[in-house]
Amino acid sequence: xxxxxxxxxxxxxxxxxxxxxxxxxxxAFLTFLAGTTLDEAKENFSHARVKIFLSSVFFVLGFSIVFxxxxxxxxxxxSSVAYDVRTxxxxxxxxxxxxxxxxxxGIIKIPALMGEHTFKVKSDRASYFTSFLxxxxxAAGWTPCVGAVLGGILTLAVTxxxxxFPLMVTYSLGLGVxxxxxxxxxxxxxxxxxxxxxxxxWLNIVFGIVLIILGILVFTNTxxxxxxxxxxxxxxxx
Numbered sequence: 001x002x003x004x005x006x007x008x009x010x011x012x013x014x015x016x017x018x019x020x021x022x023x024x025x026x027x028a029f030l031t032f033l034a035g036t037t038l039d040e041a042k043e044n045f046s047h048a049r050v051k052i053f054l055s056s057v058f059f060v061l062g063f064s065i066v067f068x069x070x071x072x073x074x075x076x077x078x079s080s081v082a083y084d085v086r087t088x089x090x091x092x093x094x095x096x097x098x099x100x101x102x103x104x105x106g107i108i109k110i111p112a113l114m115g116e117h118t119f120k121v122k123s124d125r126a127s128y129f130t131s132f133l134x135x136x137x138x139a140a141g142w143t144p145c146v147g148a149v150l151g152g153i154l155t156l157a158v159t160x161x162x163x164x165f166p167l168m169v170t171y172s173l174g175l176g177v178x179x180x181x182x183x184x185x186x187x188x189x190x191x192x193x194x195x196x197x198x199x200x201x202w203l204n205i206v207f208g209i210v211l212i213i214l215g216i217l218v219f220t221n222t223x224x225x226x227x228x229x230x231x232x233x234x235x236x237x238x
């Protein structure tokens with residue numbers, strides 16, 4: 001079951017990155033943090049590209065550390081709770097995950113979770129430390145457009161505290177790797193992002209359905225059935 005939830009957490013990180021009100025802003029945001037522009041990245045390729053990539057690295061480190069610490073806290077605090085308490089957490093958590101799925105699909109509209117978001121950076125001097133701080137703020141602030149997805153992962157971590165730390169680390173990887181790729185290929189990524197953006201709403205719908213199914217499995221304490229399906233597939237292939 002742990003492998004299944006980790007795969008889900010990584011995909012959730014990717015979906016958070018591909019949020020319609022986050023993805024289009026990423027190249028400009030990373031270049032701003034690096035104290036450069038997209039035009040400079042094209043003209044002075046080597047120098048500007050290194051600055052942008054390093055800024056993206058520190059930005060990813062910022063939110064990864066926050067998520068990892070949160071995972072450690074959840075795992076250490078909740079791992080020792082009684083089985084009965086975990087059962088009730090499963091009921092509540094399943095309902096919450098279903099709720100987040102409905103929000104992601106747009107069936108339930110919560111302005112605080114789905115409102116338009118822009119990266120507001122007020123800094124007279126770009127630095128890698130600034131990038132790290134904004135990465136941490138990105139995690140601590142629960143960026144509105146990724147709120148439903150992140151809420152689902154946090155709820156899953158609460159209902160499965162023994163896997164809370166690896167869940168949050170894996171979510172950070174799913175969210176962080178695309179940031180690093182954009183930082184590395186920032187000049188080329190702009191065109192690809194413009195082509196992808198109009199289709200992102202369908203990704204939210206699909207992942208919202210996945211969240212609802214996951215919530216039902218958590219509520220009914222049958223999440224292990226997904227792992228068992230993988231085991232059956234291995235037997236059939238043999």
